[in-house]
Amino acid sequence: MNAIKFVAIALILAGVLGLIYGGFSYTKDSTALKVGPIELSVKEKETVNVPVWAGISAIVVGGLLLVFGAKK
Secondary structure (H helix, E strand, O other): OOHHHHHHHHHHHHHHHHHHHOEEEEEEEEEEEEEOOEEEEEEEEEEEEOOHHHHHHHHHHHHHHHHHHOOO
């Protein structure tokens, strides 16, 4: 499998997952207070929303790469 096909399939999968889930979240550790050897850390949950247009665009670009990238 060449690199263009791999990128095209990855874009299509990312677009479909973005449309299905609508976003993703992750946990971020940050230091709230540090006094000498004592450190207080806080875990914050961050959420990233994936716009619908971005998911559709990734699917379209991946499809175009599959169609026109395979002709080379």
